[in-house]
Amino acid sequence: MxxxxxxxxxxxxxxxxxxxxxxxxxxxxxxxxxxxxxxxxxxxNSTQTPEMVAANLTENFDIHVLPENVYTTALATADYLADLDSKKRTVYAIGELGLKQALLDKGFRFEEKTPDYAVVGLDYDVTYHKFELATLAIKRGAKFIGTNADTNLPNERGLVPGAGSVIALVECSTQQKATYIGxxxxxxxxxxxxxxxxxxxxxxxxxxxxxxxxxxxxxxxxxxxxxxxxxxxxxxxxxxxxxxxxxxxxxxxxxxx
Structure with a gap:
Protein backbone atom coordinates (compact mmCIF):
# COMPACT_ATOMS: atom_id res chain seq x y z
CA MET A 1 0.00 0.00 0.00
CA ASN A 45 -21.86 21.43 -3.39
CA SER A 46 -21.75 24.97 -4.79
CA THR A 47 -24.38 26.41 -2.46
CA GLN A 48 -22.21 26.85 0.64
CA THR A 49 -19.05 28.81 1.38
CA PRO A 50 -16.02 26.95 2.80
CA GLU A 51 -16.77 28.62 6.15
CA MET A 52 -20.28 27.14 6.13
CA VAL A 53 -19.01 23.66 5.20
CA ALA A 54 -16.34 23.71 7.91
CA ALA A 55 -18.84 24.94 10.50
CA ASN A 56 -21.25 22.13 9.59
CA LEU A 57 -18.50 19.51 9.99
CA THR A 58 -17.40 20.96 13.31
CA GLU A 59 -20.79 21.63 14.88
CA ASN A 60 -22.81 18.70 13.61
CA PHE A 61 -20.26 15.92 13.14
CA ASP A 62 -17.46 16.80 15.58
CA ILE A 63 -14.96 16.88 12.70
CA HIS A 64 -12.82 19.92 13.47
CA VAL A 65 -11.44 21.45 10.30
CA LEU A 66 -10.80 24.89 8.82
CA PRO A 67 -12.34 26.60 5.78
CA GLU A 68 -8.92 26.15 4.14
CA ASN A 69 -9.60 22.40 4.17
CA VAL A 70 -12.64 22.83 1.92
CA TYR A 71 -12.65 23.08 -1.88
CA THR A 72 -16.11 23.42 -3.40
CA THR A 73 -17.19 23.33 -7.01
CA ALA A 74 -18.02 27.03 -6.56
CA LEU A 75 -14.36 27.77 -5.77
CA ALA A 76 -13.24 25.58 -8.67
CA THR A 77 -15.62 27.40 -11.02
CA ALA A 78 -14.31 30.81 -9.94
CA ASP A 79 -10.69 29.63 -10.22
CA TYR A 80 -11.33 28.15 -13.67
CA LEU A 81 -12.95 31.33 -15.00
CA ALA A 82 -10.29 33.57 -13.46
CA ASP A 83 -7.59 31.62 -15.31
CA LEU A 84 -9.35 31.70 -18.70
CA ASP A 85 -8.96 35.39 -19.59
CA SER A 86 -7.85 38.18 -17.26
CA LYS A 87 -9.86 40.71 -19.28
CA LYS A 88 -13.18 38.90 -18.95
CA ARG A 89 -14.68 39.61 -15.55
CA THR A 90 -18.46 39.79 -15.95
CA VAL A 91 -20.78 36.93 -15.12
CA TYR A 92 -24.44 36.09 -14.75
CA ALA A 93 -24.92 33.38 -12.13
CA ILE A 94 -27.79 31.17 -11.07
CA GLY A 95 -26.81 29.87 -7.66
CA GLU A 96 -26.64 30.31 -3.93
CA LEU A 97 -24.29 32.29 -1.69
CA GLY A 98 -21.42 29.82 -2.04
CA LEU A 99 -21.20 30.33 -5.80
CA LYS A 100 -21.76 34.07 -5.82
CA GLN A 101 -19.27 34.72 -3.02
CA ALA A 102 -16.60 32.64 -4.78
CA LEU A 103 -17.06 34.67 -7.96
CA LEU A 104 -16.96 37.99 -6.10
CA ASP A 105 -13.79 36.94 -4.28
CA LYS A 106 -12.11 36.41 -7.66
CA GLY A 107 -13.03 39.89 -8.83
CA PHE A 108 -16.01 39.09 -11.03
CA ARG A 109 -18.87 41.56 -11.50
CA PHE A 110 -22.46 40.50 -12.00
CA GLU A 111 -24.06 41.45 -15.31
CA GLU A 112 -27.44 40.28 -16.60
CA LYS A 113 -27.55 41.20 -20.29
CA THR A 114 -24.14 40.72 -21.89
CA PRO A 115 -21.87 38.89 -19.41
CA ASP A 116 -18.71 37.09 -20.45
CA TYR A 117 -19.91 33.98 -18.64
CA ALA A 118 -23.24 32.47 -17.64
CA VAL A 119 -22.75 30.13 -14.69
CA VAL A 120 -25.53 27.80 -13.58
CA GLY A 121 -25.52 25.92 -10.29
CA LEU A 122 -28.02 24.74 -7.74
CA ASP A 123 -30.40 27.51 -6.66
CA TYR A 124 -33.13 26.72 -4.14
CA ASP A 125 -35.10 29.78 -5.20
CA VAL A 126 -34.65 29.52 -8.94
CA THR A 127 -37.34 31.20 -11.07
CA TYR A 128 -38.36 31.30 -14.71
CA HIS A 129 -36.90 34.80 -14.93
CA LYS A 130 -33.46 33.56 -13.85
CA PHE A 131 -33.58 30.85 -16.51
CA GLU A 132 -34.67 33.44 -19.05
CA LEU A 133 -31.72 35.72 -18.25
CA ALA A 134 -29.24 32.84 -18.43
CA THR A 135 -30.67 31.60 -21.72
CA LEU A 136 -30.58 35.04 -23.35
CA ALA A 137 -27.05 35.72 -22.10
CA ILE A 138 -25.79 32.47 -23.59
CA LYS A 139 -27.63 33.18 -26.85
CA ARG A 140 -25.79 36.53 -26.94
CA GLY A 141 -22.43 34.80 -26.62
CA ALA A 142 -21.75 34.22 -22.92
CA LYS A 143 -19.70 31.10 -22.25
CA PHE A 144 -21.98 28.52 -20.59
CA ILE A 145 -20.62 26.98 -17.38
CA GLY A 146 -22.26 24.33 -15.19
CA THR A 147 -21.01 23.79 -11.65
CA ASN A 148 -21.64 20.04 -11.67
CA ALA A 149 -23.74 17.41 -13.41
CA ASP A 150 -25.35 15.75 -10.35
CA THR A 151 -28.97 15.24 -11.37
CA ASN A 152 -30.18 14.43 -7.86
CA LEU A 153 -29.28 15.10 -4.23
CA PRO A 154 -30.21 12.79 -1.34
CA ASN A 155 -31.95 14.34 1.65
CA GLU A 156 -34.38 13.21 4.31
CA ARG A 157 -37.25 13.40 1.80
CA GLY A 158 -35.53 11.32 -0.88
CA LEU A 159 -33.68 12.13 -4.10
CA VAL A 160 -34.42 15.77 -4.95
CA PRO A 161 -33.26 17.71 -8.06
CA GLY A 162 -29.56 18.59 -8.13
CA ALA A 163 -27.55 21.14 -10.07
CA GLY A 164 -27.46 18.92 -13.15
CA SER A 165 -31.23 19.05 -13.43
CA VAL A 166 -31.20 22.86 -13.28
CA ILE A 167 -28.41 23.08 -15.83
CA ALA A 168 -30.21 20.64 -18.15
CA LEU A 169 -33.09 23.10 -18.48
CA VAL A 170 -30.71 25.80 -19.74
CA GLU A 171 -29.00 23.29 -22.04
CA CYS A 172 -32.40 22.51 -23.51
CA SER A 173 -33.38 26.16 -23.92
CA THR A 174 -30.05 27.16 -25.51
CA GLN A 175 -29.32 23.96 -27.44
CA GLN A 176 -25.82 24.13 -25.95
CA LYS A 177 -23.92 21.84 -23.60
CA ALA A 178 -22.40 23.43 -20.53
CA THR A 179 -18.73 23.16 -19.64
CA TYR A 180 -18.91 21.22 -16.37
CA ILE A 181 -16.51 21.90 -13.50
CA GLY A 182 -17.32 19.46 -10.66
Missing part, protein backbone atom coordinates in the same frame (compact mmCIF):
# COMPACT_ATOMS: atom_id res chain seq x y z
CA UNK A 2 1.45 3.34 -1.08
CA UNK A 3 2.00 6.10 1.46
CA UNK A 4 0.24 9.24 0.21
CA UNK A 5 1.35 12.77 1.03
CA UNK A 6 -2.09 14.32 0.58
CA UNK A 7 -5.77 13.41 0.39
CA UNK A 8 -8.73 14.72 -1.61
CA UNK A 9 -11.88 13.67 0.23
CA UNK A 10 -15.59 13.61 -0.54
CA UNK A 11 -18.13 14.71 2.06
CA UNK A 12 -21.66 13.25 1.96
CA UNK A 13 -21.51 9.46 2.12
CA UNK A 14 -17.86 9.56 3.12
CA UNK A 15 -17.66 11.91 6.12
CA UNK A 16 -21.36 11.62 7.00
CA UNK A 17 -24.63 10.34 5.59
CA UNK A 18 -27.07 13.24 5.43
CA UNK A 19 -27.42 14.10 9.12
CA UNK A 20 -25.99 10.79 10.33
CA UNK A 21 -22.47 10.66 11.75
CA UNK A 22 -19.89 8.20 10.46
CA UNK A 23 -17.61 7.72 13.50
CA UNK A 24 -14.79 6.23 11.41
CA UNK A 25 -14.68 9.44 9.35
CA UNK A 26 -13.88 11.55 12.40
CA UNK A 27 -11.11 9.14 13.39
CA UNK A 28 -9.71 9.17 9.84
CA UNK A 29 -9.45 12.97 9.77
CA UNK A 30 -7.87 12.99 13.23
CA UNK A 31 -5.22 10.51 12.01
CA UNK A 32 -4.43 12.81 9.08
CA UNK A 33 -4.20 15.82 11.37
CA UNK A 34 -1.99 13.98 13.85
CA UNK A 35 0.34 12.88 11.04
CA UNK A 36 0.27 16.45 9.59
CA UNK A 37 -0.84 15.14 6.21
CA UNK A 38 -2.64 17.83 4.15
CA UNK A 39 -6.17 17.16 2.95
CA UNK A 40 -8.94 18.91 1.05
CA UNK A 41 -12.64 18.15 1.09
CA UNK A 42 -13.56 18.25 -2.59
CA UNK A 43 -17.30 18.70 -2.90
CA UNK A 44 -19.76 19.29 -5.73
CA UNK A 183 -16.64 15.76 -10.15
CA UNK A 184 -16.18 13.59 -12.19
CA UNK A 185 -14.62 16.24 -14.44
CA UNK A 186 -10.88 16.87 -14.55
CA UNK A 187 -11.24 20.61 -13.96
CA UNK A 188 -12.08 20.48 -10.26
CA UNK A 189 -9.39 17.87 -9.68
CA UNK A 190 -6.71 19.96 -11.39
CA UNK A 191 -7.67 23.02 -9.36
CA UNK A 192 -7.78 21.03 -6.10
CA UNK A 193 -4.37 19.53 -6.81
CA UNK A 194 -2.97 23.01 -7.44
CA UNK A 195 -4.44 24.22 -4.14
CA UNK A 196 -3.03 21.34 -2.11
CA UNK A 197 0.36 21.84 -3.80
CA UNK A 198 1.18 18.21 -4.62
CA UNK A 199 1.68 16.01 -7.69
CA UNK A 200 -0.79 13.44 -8.97
CA UNK A 201 1.33 10.54 -7.71
CA UNK A 202 1.31 11.97 -4.18
CA UNK A 203 -2.45 12.19 -3.57
CA UNK A 204 -5.38 9.84 -3.08
CA UNK A 205 -9.03 10.58 -3.91
CA UNK A 206 -11.36 9.19 -1.23
CA UNK A 207 -15.10 8.83 -1.77
CA UNK A 208 -18.21 6.66 -1.63
CA UNK A 209 -19.62 7.27 -5.12
CA UNK A 210 -18.01 5.55 -8.10
CA UNK A 211 -19.79 7.77 -10.63
CA UNK A 212 -18.48 11.04 -9.17
CA UNK A 213 -15.62 10.63 -6.68
CA UNK A 214 -13.89 7.58 -8.13
CA UNK A 215 -14.42 8.53 -11.77
CA UNK A 216 -12.98 11.96 -10.96
CA UNK A 217 -9.78 10.28 -9.79
CA UNK A 218 -9.74 7.85 -12.71
CA UNK A 219 -10.35 10.61 -15.27
CA UNK A 220 -7.60 12.75 -13.77
CA UNK A 221 -5.11 9.92 -13.36
CA UNK A 222 -4.78 9.69 -9.58
CA UNK A 223 -5.27 6.74 -7.24
CA UNK A 224 -8.68 6.23 -5.65
CA UNK A 225 -10.07 4.79 -2.43
CA UNK A 226 -13.73 3.73 -2.43
CA UNK A 227 -15.31 3.39 1.01
CA UNK A 228 -18.58 1.47 1.20
CA UNK A 229 -20.43 3.85 3.52
CA UNK A 230 -22.54 5.68 0.96
CA UNK A 231 -23.79 5.34 -2.60
CA UNK A 232 -21.84 2.60 -4.39
CA UNK A 233 -22.07 -1.10 -3.53
CA UNK A 234 -19.68 -3.99 -4.07
CA UNK A 235 -22.12 -5.51 -6.57
CA UNK A 236 -22.06 -2.32 -8.65
CA UNK A 237 -18.28 -2.06 -8.56
CA UNK A 238 -17.91 -5.69 -9.63
CA UNK A 239 -19.55 -4.70 -12.93
CA UNK A 240 -17.15 -1.80 -13.63
CA UNK A 241 -14.29 -2.37 -16.06
CA UNK A 242 -12.04 0.15 -14.29
CA UNK A 243 -11.95 -0.52 -10.57
CA UNK A 244 -10.95 1.82 -7.74
CA UNK A 245 -7.32 1.46 -6.69
CA UNK A 246 -8.51 0.40 -3.22
CA UNK A 247 -11.85 -0.67 -1.71
CA UNK A 248 -12.67 -0.70 2.01
CA UNK A 249 -15.76 -1.09 4.18
CA UNK A 250 -14.74 1.55 6.71
CA UNK A 251 -12.19 4.34 6.93
CA UNK A 252 -10.98 2.64 10.12
CA UNK A 253 -9.33 0.11 7.81
CA UNK A 254 -7.11 2.72 6.15
CA UNK A 255 -3.66 3.47 7.55
CA UNK A 256 -2.41 6.94 6.65
CA UNK A 257 1.22 6.10 7.50
Missing amino acids: QQYQGYLIDLDGTMYRGRIKIPAAKRFIERLQQAEIPFLFVTN KPEKIIMAKALKKIGLNKEQVLMVGDNYQTDIKAGINFGIDTLLVYTGVSTRQQIAQQKVKPTYEINSLDEWKVK
Whole structure:
Protein backbone atom coordinates (compact mmCIF):
# COMPACT_ATOMS: atom_id res chain seq x y z
CA MET A 1 0.00 0.00 0.00
CA GLN A 2 1.45 3.34 -1.08
CA GLN A 3 2.00 6.10 1.46
CA TYR A 4 0.24 9.24 0.21
CA GLN A 5 1.35 12.77 1.03
CA GLY A 6 -2.09 14.32 0.58
CA TYR A 7 -5.77 13.41 0.39
CA LEU A 8 -8.73 14.72 -1.61
CA ILE A 9 -11.88 13.67 0.23
CA ASP A 10 -15.59 13.61 -0.54
CA LEU A 11 -18.13 14.71 2.06
CA ASP A 12 -21.66 13.25 1.96
CA GLY A 13 -21.51 9.46 2.12
CA THR A 14 -17.86 9.56 3.12
CA MET A 15 -17.66 11.91 6.12
CA TYR A 16 -21.36 11.62 7.00
CA ARG A 17 -24.63 10.34 5.59
CA GLY A 18 -27.07 13.24 5.43
CA ARG A 19 -27.42 14.10 9.12
CA ILE A 20 -25.99 10.79 10.33
CA LYS A 21 -22.47 10.66 11.75
CA ILE A 22 -19.89 8.20 10.46
CA PRO A 23 -17.61 7.72 13.50
CA ALA A 24 -14.79 6.23 11.41
CA ALA A 25 -14.68 9.44 9.35
CA LYS A 26 -13.88 11.55 12.40
CA ARG A 27 -11.11 9.14 13.39
CA PHE A 28 -9.71 9.17 9.84
CA ILE A 29 -9.45 12.97 9.77
CA GLU A 30 -7.87 12.99 13.23
CA ARG A 31 -5.22 10.51 12.01
CA LEU A 32 -4.43 12.81 9.08
CA GLN A 33 -4.20 15.82 11.37
CA GLN A 34 -1.99 13.98 13.85
CA ALA A 35 0.34 12.88 11.04
CA GLU A 36 0.27 16.45 9.59
CA ILE A 37 -0.84 15.14 6.21
CA PRO A 38 -2.64 17.83 4.15
CA PHE A 39 -6.17 17.16 2.95
CA LEU A 40 -8.94 18.91 1.05
CA PHE A 41 -12.64 18.15 1.09
CA VAL A 42 -13.56 18.25 -2.59
CA THR A 43 -17.30 18.70 -2.90
CA ASN A 44 -19.76 19.29 -5.73
CA ASN A 45 -21.86 21.43 -3.39
CA SER A 46 -21.75 24.97 -4.79
CA THR A 47 -24.38 26.41 -2.46
CA GLN A 48 -22.21 26.85 0.64
CA THR A 49 -19.05 28.81 1.38
CA PRO A 50 -16.02 26.95 2.80
CA GLU A 51 -16.77 28.62 6.15
CA MET A 52 -20.28 27.14 6.13
CA VAL A 53 -19.01 23.66 5.20
CA ALA A 54 -16.34 23.71 7.91
CA ALA A 55 -18.84 24.94 10.50
CA ASN A 56 -21.25 22.13 9.59
CA LEU A 57 -18.50 19.51 9.99
CA THR A 58 -17.40 20.96 13.31
CA GLU A 59 -20.79 21.63 14.88
CA ASN A 60 -22.81 18.70 13.61
CA PHE A 61 -20.26 15.92 13.14
CA ASP A 62 -17.46 16.80 15.58
CA ILE A 63 -14.96 16.88 12.70
CA HIS A 64 -12.82 19.92 13.47
CA VAL A 65 -11.44 21.45 10.30
CA LEU A 66 -10.80 24.89 8.82
CA PRO A 67 -12.34 26.60 5.78
CA GLU A 68 -8.92 26.15 4.14
CA ASN A 69 -9.60 22.40 4.17
CA VAL A 70 -12.64 22.83 1.92
CA TYR A 71 -12.65 23.08 -1.88
CA THR A 72 -16.11 23.42 -3.40
CA THR A 73 -17.19 23.33 -7.01
CA ALA A 74 -18.02 27.03 -6.56
CA LEU A 75 -14.36 27.77 -5.77
CA ALA A 76 -13.24 25.58 -8.67
CA THR A 77 -15.62 27.40 -11.02
CA ALA A 78 -14.31 30.81 -9.94
CA ASP A 79 -10.69 29.63 -10.22
CA TYR A 80 -11.33 28.15 -13.67
CA LEU A 81 -12.95 31.33 -15.00
CA ALA A 82 -10.29 33.57 -13.46
CA ASP A 83 -7.59 31.62 -15.31
CA LEU A 84 -9.35 31.70 -18.70
CA ASP A 85 -8.96 35.39 -19.59
CA SER A 86 -7.85 38.18 -17.26
CA LYS A 87 -9.86 40.71 -19.28
CA LYS A 88 -13.18 38.90 -18.95
CA ARG A 89 -14.68 39.61 -15.55
CA THR A 90 -18.46 39.79 -15.95
CA VAL A 91 -20.78 36.93 -15.12
CA TYR A 92 -24.44 36.09 -14.75
CA ALA A 93 -24.92 33.38 -12.13
CA ILE A 94 -27.79 31.17 -11.07
CA GLY A 95 -26.81 29.87 -7.66
CA GLU A 96 -26.64 30.31 -3.93
CA LEU A 97 -24.29 32.29 -1.69
CA GLY A 98 -21.42 29.82 -2.04
CA LEU A 99 -21.20 30.33 -5.80
CA LYS A 100 -21.76 34.07 -5.82
CA GLN A 101 -19.27 34.72 -3.02
CA ALA A 102 -16.60 32.64 -4.78
CA LEU A 103 -17.06 34.67 -7.96
CA LEU A 104 -16.96 37.99 -6.10
CA ASP A 105 -13.79 36.94 -4.28
CA LYS A 106 -12.11 36.41 -7.66
CA GLY A 107 -13.03 39.89 -8.83
CA PHE A 108 -16.01 39.09 -11.03
CA ARG A 109 -18.87 41.56 -11.50
CA PHE A 110 -22.46 40.50 -12.00
CA GLU A 111 -24.06 41.45 -15.31
CA GLU A 112 -27.44 40.28 -16.60
CA LYS A 113 -27.55 41.20 -20.29
CA THR A 114 -24.14 40.72 -21.89
CA PRO A 115 -21.87 38.89 -19.41
CA ASP A 116 -18.71 37.09 -20.45
CA TYR A 117 -19.91 33.98 -18.64
CA ALA A 118 -23.24 32.47 -17.64
CA VAL A 119 -22.75 30.13 -14.69
CA VAL A 120 -25.53 27.80 -13.58
CA GLY A 121 -25.52 25.92 -10.29
CA LEU A 122 -28.02 24.74 -7.74
CA ASP A 123 -30.40 27.51 -6.66
CA TYR A 124 -33.13 26.72 -4.14
CA ASP A 125 -35.10 29.78 -5.20
CA VAL A 126 -34.65 29.52 -8.94
CA THR A 127 -37.34 31.20 -11.07
CA TYR A 128 -38.36 31.30 -14.71
CA HIS A 129 -36.90 34.80 -14.93
CA LYS A 130 -33.46 33.56 -13.85
CA PHE A 131 -33.58 30.85 -16.51
CA GLU A 132 -34.67 33.44 -19.05
CA LEU A 133 -31.72 35.72 -18.25
CA ALA A 134 -29.24 32.84 -18.43
CA THR A 135 -30.67 31.60 -21.72
CA LEU A 136 -30.58 35.04 -23.35
CA ALA A 137 -27.05 35.72 -22.10
CA ILE A 138 -25.79 32.47 -23.59
CA LYS A 139 -27.63 33.18 -26.85
CA ARG A 140 -25.79 36.53 -26.94
CA GLY A 141 -22.43 34.80 -26.62
CA ALA A 142 -21.75 34.22 -22.92
CA LYS A 143 -19.70 31.10 -22.25
CA PHE A 144 -21.98 28.52 -20.59
CA ILE A 145 -20.62 26.98 -17.38
CA GLY A 146 -22.26 24.33 -15.19
CA THR A 147 -21.01 23.79 -11.65
CA ASN A 148 -21.64 20.04 -11.67
CA ALA A 149 -23.74 17.41 -13.41
CA ASP A 150 -25.35 15.75 -10.35
CA THR A 151 -28.97 15.24 -11.37
CA ASN A 152 -30.18 14.43 -7.86
CA LEU A 153 -29.28 15.10 -4.23
CA PRO A 154 -30.21 12.79 -1.34
CA ASN A 155 -31.95 14.34 1.65
CA GLU A 156 -34.38 13.21 4.31
CA ARG A 157 -37.25 13.40 1.80
CA GLY A 158 -35.53 11.32 -0.88
CA LEU A 159 -33.68 12.13 -4.10
CA VAL A 160 -34.42 15.77 -4.95
CA PRO A 161 -33.26 17.71 -8.06
CA GLY A 162 -29.56 18.59 -8.13
CA ALA A 163 -27.55 21.14 -10.07
CA GLY A 164 -27.46 18.92 -13.15
CA SER A 165 -31.23 19.05 -13.43
CA VAL A 166 -31.20 22.86 -13.28
CA ILE A 167 -28.41 23.08 -15.83
CA ALA A 168 -30.21 20.64 -18.15
CA LEU A 169 -33.09 23.10 -18.48
CA VAL A 170 -30.71 25.80 -19.74
CA GLU A 171 -29.00 23.29 -22.04
CA CYS A 172 -32.40 22.51 -23.51
CA SER A 173 -33.38 26.16 -23.92
CA THR A 174 -30.05 27.16 -25.51
CA GLN A 175 -29.32 23.96 -27.44
CA GLN A 176 -25.82 24.13 -25.95
CA LYS A 177 -23.92 21.84 -23.60
CA ALA A 178 -22.40 23.43 -20.53
CA THR A 179 -18.73 23.16 -19.64
CA TYR A 180 -18.91 21.22 -16.37
CA ILE A 181 -16.51 21.90 -13.50
CA GLY A 182 -17.32 19.46 -10.66
CA LYS A 183 -16.64 15.76 -10.15
CA PRO A 184 -16.18 13.59 -12.19
CA GLU A 185 -14.62 16.24 -14.44
CA LYS A 186 -10.88 16.87 -14.55
CA ILE A 187 -11.24 20.61 -13.96
CA ILE A 188 -12.08 20.48 -10.26
CA MET A 189 -9.39 17.87 -9.68
CA ALA A 190 -6.71 19.96 -11.39
CA LYS A 191 -7.67 23.02 -9.36
CA ALA A 192 -7.78 21.03 -6.10
CA LEU A 193 -4.37 19.53 -6.81
CA LYS A 194 -2.97 23.01 -7.44
CA LYS A 195 -4.44 24.22 -4.14
CA ILE A 196 -3.03 21.34 -2.11
CA GLY A 197 0.36 21.84 -3.80
CA LEU A 198 1.18 18.21 -4.62
CA ASN A 199 1.68 16.01 -7.69
CA LYS A 200 -0.79 13.44 -8.97
CA GLU A 201 1.33 10.54 -7.71
CA GLN A 202 1.31 11.97 -4.18
CA VAL A 203 -2.45 12.19 -3.57
CA LEU A 204 -5.38 9.84 -3.08
CA MET A 205 -9.03 10.58 -3.91
CA VAL A 206 -11.36 9.19 -1.23
CA GLY A 207 -15.10 8.83 -1.77
CA ASP A 208 -18.21 6.66 -1.63
CA ASN A 209 -19.62 7.27 -5.12
CA TYR A 210 -18.01 5.55 -8.10
CA GLN A 211 -19.79 7.77 -10.63
CA THR A 212 -18.48 11.04 -9.17
CA ASP A 213 -15.62 10.63 -6.68
CA ILE A 214 -13.89 7.58 -8.13
CA LYS A 215 -14.42 8.53 -11.77
CA ALA A 216 -12.98 11.96 -10.96
CA GLY A 217 -9.78 10.28 -9.79
CA ILE A 218 -9.74 7.85 -12.71
CA ASN A 219 -10.35 10.61 -15.27
CA PHE A 220 -7.60 12.75 -13.77
CA GLY A 221 -5.11 9.92 -13.36
CA ILE A 222 -4.78 9.69 -9.58
CA ASP A 223 -5.27 6.74 -7.24
CA THR A 224 -8.68 6.23 -5.65
CA LEU A 225 -10.07 4.79 -2.43
CA LEU A 226 -13.73 3.73 -2.43
CA VAL A 227 -15.31 3.39 1.01
CA TYR A 228 -18.58 1.47 1.20
CA THR A 229 -20.43 3.85 3.52
CA GLY A 230 -22.54 5.68 0.96
CA VAL A 231 -23.79 5.34 -2.60
CA SER A 232 -21.84 2.60 -4.39
CA THR A 233 -22.07 -1.10 -3.53
CA ARG A 234 -19.68 -3.99 -4.07
CA GLN A 235 -22.12 -5.51 -6.57
CA GLN A 236 -22.06 -2.32 -8.65
CA ILE A 237 -18.28 -2.06 -8.56
CA ALA A 238 -17.91 -5.69 -9.63
CA GLN A 239 -19.55 -4.70 -12.93
CA GLN A 240 -17.15 -1.80 -13.63
CA LYS A 241 -14.29 -2.37 -16.06
CA VAL A 242 -12.04 0.15 -14.29
CA LYS A 243 -11.95 -0.52 -10.57
CA PRO A 244 -10.95 1.82 -7.74
CA THR A 245 -7.32 1.46 -6.69
CA TYR A 246 -8.51 0.40 -3.22
CA GLU A 247 -11.85 -0.67 -1.71
CA ILE A 248 -12.67 -0.70 2.01
CA ASN A 249 -15.76 -1.09 4.18
CA SER A 250 -14.74 1.55 6.71
CA LEU A 251 -12.19 4.34 6.93
CA ASP A 252 -10.98 2.64 10.12
CA GLU A 253 -9.33 0.11 7.81
CA TRP A 254 -7.11 2.72 6.15
CA LYS A 255 -3.66 3.47 7.55
CA VAL A 256 -2.41 6.94 6.65
CA LYS A 257 1.22 6.10 7.50
